């Protein structure tokens with residue numbers, strides 16, 4: 001059960017970006033994907049969400065094969081995605097950003113789902129009528145996470161949620177991820193080793209599109225991992 005990624009390959013033209021990437025993650029807890037700039041982390045997440053096609057390999061979630069599914073069907077299968085750069089709808093209000101996610105996923109109790117997501121990030125309720133584009137980077141990041149949570153994912157995929165975010169908001173995001181990891185599975189791409197170390201219970205290190213190391217954070221050899229992160 002959980003997420004199984006088997007022998008995943010991806011190419012950008014002639015550039016072989018993911019090379020036989022295989023790993024499993026459980027249906028609860030947090031797994032951090034680490035690696036240098038350009039290692040293939042964002043590409044991996046995009047392939048998992050189906051926003052980029054894979055060349056070969058298999059992706060399955062709780063036994064269901066998703067490899068060729070459109071992104072919206074992956075969301076209905078339980079995937080939530082917080083992309084790098086947040087990608088909130090700048091011209092819609094904060095409330096509309098959340099309501100749209102609820103409507104697009106056709107969940108049964110949209111108002112409750114939105115209220116649950118807002119309860120995790122009170123600032124979103126305070127900014128309800130503001131244009132998404134007028135929020136600060138940290139507020140947008142919270143909105144992007146809340147928008148993914150509105151669809152009640154079983155697997156939450158986050159691409160660098162702390163990037164360009166002020167420390168007080170990083171702490172709130174950390175608390176929310178820790179809290180959520182008790183009831184759903186989280187896959188997190190993170191540049192900051194310390195953040196990943198404090199929050200994740202499993203890790204996968206990518207290097208040049210390949211899985212270089214993986215395992216339990218409690219048994220992680222920091223020195224070995226850092227060698228793959230140093231520029």
Ligand SMILES: Nc1ncnc2c1ncn2[C@@H]1O[C@H](COP(=O)(O)OP(=O)(O)OP(=O)(O)O)[C@@H](O)[C@H]1O
Nearest residue numbers: 012013015017035036037038039040041042043044
């Ligand atoms: N649209 C694209 N077309 C061609 N090559 C791309 C494209 N996007 C990324 N790449 C290349 O694919 C490789 C992996 O990029 P990717 O963004 O997945 O890395 P990353 O580990 O997420 O890095 P970062 O931390 O900088 O986001 C890099 O060599 C990058 O230059």
